[in-house]
Amino acid sequence: MATLLEAYEDAYQKDLAKFDHNRIIPIDFKSIQTLPESHVWHDKVDEESISSSIPIVDLHDPNIVKVVCLASETWGAFELTGHGIPLKLIKDVEEEARRLFLLPLEHKLQALRPANGATGYGTVPLAKLCPNLTWHEGFTIMGSPVAEVVKLWPDHYMHFWYK
Template sequence: MEEVAKPRNLGGSLPVPNVQDLAGRPDDLALTPTLLHRYLRPQPNTVDLLLDAPSDEQEQDHVPVIDLGRLLGQDGGGRDEEAATLRSACEKWGFFQVVNHGVPEETMEEMKRNVMGFFALPLAEKASFAQEPGGIEGYGQAFVVSEEQRLDWADMFFLLTQPPSYRDLHLWPSNPSTFKDCLESYSVAVQRVACDLLRAMAENLGVRDHSDMTRLAASQAVRMNYYPPCPEAHVDRVLGLSPHSDAIGITLLLQVSAVPGLQIRRDGGWVPVMPLPGALVANVGDVVEVFTNGKYKSVEHRAVVNARQERMSIAAFHSGKFGTSYGPLEEIVGDDEVRYRSVTVEEYVKLVVSSKLDGKNIMDAMKITT
């Protein structure tokens, strides 16, 4: 099928202050309630605080771990066991960590160094890659749709990376000097992991043509996140990323910093995801929930910030290409009732970009109501 060009003017985000700049003010210009007012959320009540605090049982309830080499049958036995773990993770958690994934350690470490190097650049240099009006690519923030909404305590650098024809290379920095080549290598390696996982999901679901699922990794965008420290973080009034589910196929996250911050909603509370060394954190996106007619569910998650330490991460989002569509797969639906509507990728992206992060609001918009 002939490749459809990336559409223009799919939507963007309102400009907001640079959070890294706000956090780096000298003591005589320290953060004040006036400066922070758009980032401060309502004071949690006692019930909310109890829900947000993991119980002893939750602290021991770890996100599943998938050994991709075993899942692919590359390391001897255990393939069926690993496939069963993946099935359970997709049905019951929506999140899992991937080890033995084949992404070279040096590629991951160099990617971390490049992201740290980019965010360490002077603000004026980073601002030369700022998002353009009507677009989401570049340096800035996403999902800001009104002047009244509460903002996330984070800056981002967002680039479309796959296929190569989607790239706006004028937004790819030359400083750090290895940024472009490293992102290219990392992008290809992580996309391969996403395809392998989607292929295994298709097999678990009994989908005969695995490309029905793997096409959800045909395009890729990479979001590099910077979460500055915030003195108000300890009272849970400032968040780095609002609670949401990912409006894509599958996400693979590389934690740049050792500082924890990712939390997933589970059993009414928030459970921290403590990354394993060298692992990628994977999560089922909204589009997989649509494709599987709800058999696999995307899960709300958020990023919290630290009162004293900065945190960085790299999220690779995988989706279908423009010119294709999203909808429940007939082979999976069978005799069940179709729960989600079908839309083109272009329609779906416009819906996502025009919305703020708010729980599973995209899934609510995709549901068929009777």
């Protein structure tokens, strides 16, 4: 039986031919003076149709399927509550993410996700579906992240992995 990572990588490999493989390295906003045309999105957003905050979905809501569908269709994301994950663990994960994304670009590139890979630093694999380049960077983790994290913190990866 395949692991989740193996199943994802298998499905991902089948779709690789459809996409531009050079869209892995995120833009380094610290080093540019003007926004490159590759990152300009010309679609107009109807600001009246957007509420002021991301939807909050309670895992215990009896209408969760409907609520998640609506939040996903209108926002593409939502905040999940009622999951039972301790707040301290959430804060620790946020702090590690901050620590990771504050690293200099050259350092983060040591863990660059290969064009045919599913994990590592770079634009998220789904960004290849977008018509323009996206304004974010990501660090995709599936299964154990130790192999990727050790590239960033060879002597201190345990801090990222075990707390």
